[in-house]
Amino acid sequence: MAILPSSFLSQSRTTAPDEETLNKPRRTLAATGINHALHDGYTDLIYVLLPVWQAEFALGYGLLAVMRGLYSGAMAGLQIPVGRLAERIDGKTLLALGTMLAALGYVLAGLSGSVAGLSLALLISGAGSSTQHPLASAAVSRAYGKAARGPLGIYNFSGDLGKATLPALMAMLLVIMSWRHALLLVALVGLLVALCLALLMPAVGKGFAHKSTVTTQGAQAGRGGFSWLLAIGILDSAVRMGFLTFLPFLLRDKGASLPTSGVALAMLFIGGAAGKFACGWLGARAGTIRTVLLTEGGAAALIVAVLALPLVPAIIVLPLLGVMLNGTSSVLYGTVPELTSPHRTERAFALFYTGTIGSGAIAPVLYGLLGDALGPTLATAATAVTALAICPLALLLAPHLSDGRRA
Structure with a gap:
């Protein structure tokens, strides 16, 4: 029986595509898609709770708009600092921490007994959600390289699934439990997603690790x-x-x-x-x-x-x-x-x-x-x-x- 040279076996091992290598982009897309659905759902479920908060705290429409703006303002305003921070810390770590912070914000909202406490909780949750869009988009882009446009479309679409499901889930939960308990349950989902990101999502890498030579x-x-x-x-x-x-x-x-x-x-x-x-x-x-x-x-x-x-x-x-x-x-x-x-x-x-x-x-x-x-x-x-x-x-x-x- 002919014995294959060790060099041939070595070459076959190095040139054959590794299953893990093939699955990494898919795992990245799946993880960021689930995370996107969660965060977009977190953003829009506030609309379901506004009438509840108005009745409980006797709030006017102006103050309700301010409370809604605290979440979206923190989310929008912190995205650029988060993008800069990702040049020094792995994006996967920041995504998991941001998702955990968004969930903890809703934990605090469920435990709050005043408008001030609720406003602070929304500010914290919005700050956590600021990590999601820039870091997850960049993770999908790096995972797929030049073929990223289609996967980015899927990632973008996943946010709409969250908008459709989480507010509807919140509306159903409000029928059988108080809004505080419903928020704690939704926050638990966020903590589980953060844990899954930390354990299952492939590393993204730091921005400076991907430097390339660019002419002026x-x-x-x-x-x-x-x-x-x-x-x-x-x-x-x-x-x-x-x-x-x-x-x-x-x-x-x-x-x-x-x-x-x-x-x-x-x-x-x-x-x-x-x-x-x-x-x-x-x-x-x-x-x-x-x-x-x-x-x-x-x-x-x-x-x-x-x-x-x-x-x-x-x-x-x-x-x-x-x-x-x-x-x-x-x-x-x-x-x-x-x-x-x-x-x-x-x-x-x-x-x-x-x-x-x-x-x-x-x-x-x-x-x-x-x-x-x-x-x-x-x-x-x-x-x-x-x-x-x-x-x-x-x-x-x-x-x-x-x-x-x-x-």
Whole structure:
């Protein structure tokens, strides 16, 4: 029997793909997806609790808005510092600690007996959630490398699953137990997710561990390209949140009842979740620029259609409009790593998410003032104009992207 040389056996062992190596990206995507669902669910379950807190603490609408803003403000404001910290501490560690802090914030909320204590608890929980978007996005990006756009779309989609499940779970729990016990139960879920991240998620690495040689010319091009990408993300978020501000009033003016408006909004959100999933893969195949032009142009046309159509046809087009409104975000997130050097990926994602989340908070106020001055129809039409304004920005971004230069 022939004996194979030891060198051949050694080579076969080193060249055959290792099962662990193949599974690491999938484990990273699964862990960050579950974490994303948890944190987005944590963010939106507050809406279910606001009426409960209003009744128990006799709060006005203004103070309720402030309490909601404490969570989102801490989450948005700390993302850039977290991105910088990830350049020195492994992202996996920060993700697990942030998830644990978000859960502990809800533990404190469940134990609190005053508005001050509840506000502090929301601030702590929001601070914990600040780790999620920039670090998890960077982890998926590094795990999949150049093929990250599709997985980032899946990661982005997972947040919508959390928005759909955790607030609904909280609403059901409030039927059978007090809000304090319900929060403690939801916090326990968060602690379990943090433990799973610590034990099962592959290491991400520190930002400086992924440094690469970048020429001065390339670095300048990356900064310029990222600025255009950030501007597109800010306007895209403004279009989405501005349209959502006026949609219930448009439906009411067309004769929709409250249940009909609820169904219409659900159809829009279902389309939005599908858009996040589908457009991430579309961007990987058709390219960022073509996909952005398609989604923003389609969003503008469908917004005008909703304004012009009677109630039933307008509701029918809402799922497709949801695809267009939400689909762009997956493509933009997937493009962030292409425009930044590897050791600054977390910082770039932190800046991008801060800009888009901040835009989502400010845009309804600005469009609301426009609605007071011109009426909801013209203010909604302004969101379509904003969507069209993104198209020339996409063309300015094109020279900085590989698929844009080929287009």
